[in-house]
Amino acid sequence: MTSKSTSRVERLVLAIAIAMVVWAVVSGYDGLLAAVGDHSVVLGSFLVVIAVGELFRVRMPSGRVAAPVATGSALALALLGPVYNRADLDVSSGVVTLVLAAALVLAMVIRKALKRSTEWYLVAARTIGATVTAWLVRIGSDGGHGVWAWQVNAERPSWLVAVVMLLAAAVGLYIDLVLTALVRARRKGLPGAVTLRDELGEAQALTLGVLAAGPLVAFLAPVIGLAALPLGLLPMVLTYVAVRRYTNNRATYRQTIGTLSRLTEVAGYTPTGHAARVAARSVTIARVLGMHAQEIQDLEYAALLHDLGQVGLRSPIPEGATVMTSPDDQRRIASEGARIVRRTEVLDHVADLMERQTTPFRHVREWGEQIPVESRIIKVANAFDDYSHGRADQASVDAALERIHLGLGYEYDPEVVEALIRTVQEQRI
Known part of the structure; x- marks a missing residue:
C-alpha cells in the first residue's frame, strides 16, 4: 500500500x-x-x-x-x-x-x-x-x-x-x-x-x-x-x-547534512543518490521496527553520512559498493567517516553509529557484543542498495534480497532483514 x-x-x-x-x-x-x-x-x-x-x-x-x-x-x-x-x-x-x-x-x-x-x-x-x-x-x-x-x-x-x-x-x-x-x-x-x-x-x-x-x-x-x-x-x-x-531548524540541519553526504557523489566515490536512498530505506525500516523519533533522527544522519570515509581513499571503489570490499577496508572507511564527523563535536552518537555499521551480526549472536540496532539497519540498507545498484525493478530487488539472505544471521540481523522485506512488499502493493 x-x-x-x-x-x-x-x-x-x-x-x-x-x-x-x-x-x-x-x-x-x-x-x-x-x-x-x-x-x-x-x-x-x-x-x-x-x-x-x-x-x-x-x-x-x-x-x-x-x-x-x-x-x-x-x-x-x-x-x-x-x-x-x-x-x-x-x-x-x-x-x-x-x-x-x-x-x-x-x-x-x-x-x-x-x-x-x-x-x-x-x-x-x-x-x-x-x-x-x-x-x-x-x-x-x-x-x-x-x-x-x-x-x-x-x-x-x-x-x-x-x-x-x-x-x-x-x-x-x-x-x-x-x-x-x-x-x-x-x-x-x-x-x-x-x-x-x-x-x-x-x-x-x-x-x-x-x-x-x-x-x-x-x-x-x-x-x-x-x-x-x-x-x-x-x-x-x-x-x-x-x-x-x-521544525524549520530541523529541516535546515537535515539539508546541511544531506549536502555533506553528497560530497562522495560529487567526488565520484559513490553513485548519485546512494546516500539518500540508504537513509530513506533505513528510516522506513526503523519505523517498521517501532523505533523512537530521536533514534530515527540519529539513524537518518548516520545513514546519510555512512560513506563519508570514502573521501580518504586513493582510488574509488567500483560503483562505490563498500559491500564488495574486504572487511578491513569496510572498517577503515567507517572509522575514517566517524573520525570526520566527530570533529563537529555535536554528532558523537551519530559517529558511533557510523563506526559500528560494518560489524557483522555474528558478533552479537556468538560473542554477545553490543551493536546498536541503528548500525545494523544501516548495514542492511547499504547492502540492499549496493546489491540492487540503486534500481527498483523486481529483478534487481529480488537479486539484492537473495544476496542478503546468504548472509542472514552471519552478516545481517534477521529481524532487520525481515523489516526490510516488509518495506519492499509495501512498495509493491
Whole structure:
C-alpha cells in the first residue's frame, strides 16, 4: 500500500465524518437557521478563523501534520457557552458540526486552489473530534445544556466546570489524534502503536496548547465577548510559531547534512543518490521496527553520512559498493567517516553509529557484543542498495534480497532483514 492509496481505515473515518454532518443537517437544520440569525457574527467569526487556521499547518519531522489554530478554534466553538454577559450562544452540537464542516470544506477548496495538499482524512478526523466534544458538553439535564447550566446558574464551582470542559476537549482532541495516527499507519504500512506514539508525543507542547485554547476562550467570552477568540488563541498561536521554527531548524540541519553526504557523489566515490536512498530505506525500516523519533533522527544522519570515509581513499571503489570490499577496508572507511564527523563535536552518537555499521551480526549472536540496532539497519540498507545498484525493478530487488539472505544471521540481523522485506512488499502493493 502506498501513501497515495485510500485504506479501509481512511474510508471509515471519512464515512463517520460524513454521517455526522448528515445527522447534523437532519437534526439541526432549523436550529442552524435560528443560530445564524441570532449569532451570525460569532458563528461567522469562528468559521473564518477555523478556515484560516487550516491554511497554516505545520508538518513535523515524522510526517505528522497539525493545524493547531483550526483545531483549537473548533474545540472553542464546541465548548463556547455564554458570549455576551447573560446572552448565551445557545446552539446544538449539530450546529457546531455544520459550522465546522463548512469552515473546513472552505479551507480545503482554498488549499486545492493554491495547489497545496488537501488530505481529507485530517479534516474528517478533526470534524469527528470536535463533534464528540460538542456532544459531551451538552449531555445532561437542565434543559439539555449540560455543563453550561452549571456555569450560567452558578450551581457548580467554576473550577469544576473548567475541569469538565478540559476533559471534554481532551476526549475530542485525542480522538482526532488516534484516528489520524491509524490512517497514517495504514497509508505507510507502519505499526499503529508506533504511529500513535509519534502523534501523541512528538509535539506535546503544541497538543497541550490546543487542548487549553478551547476552555480559555469559553471562560473569557462572558467577560470580554468575541475578543475572547483572538486572546484565547494567542498562547496556542505563540506555541505554534515556536514549533514551526523548531521544525524549520530541523529541516535546515537535515539539508546541511544531506549536502555533506553528497560530497562522495560529487567526488565520484559513490553513485548519485546512494546516500539518500540508504537513509530513506533505513528510516522506513526503523519505523517498521517501532523505533523512537530521536533514534530515527540519529539513524537518518548516520545513514546519510555512512560513506563519508570514502573521501580518504586513493582510488574509488567500483560503483562505490563498500559491500564488495574486504572487511578491513569496510572498517577503515567507517572509522575514517566517524573520525570526520566527530570533529563537529555535536554528532558523537551519530559517529558511533557510523563506526559500528560494518560489524557483522555474528558478533552479537556468538560473542554477545553490543551493536546498536541503528548500525545494523544501516548495514542492511547499504547492502540492499549496493546489491540492487540503486534500481527498483523486481529483478534487481529480488537479486539484492537473495544476496542478503546468504548472509542472514552471519552478516545481517534477521529481524532487520525481515523489516526490510516488509518495506519492499509495501512498495509493491
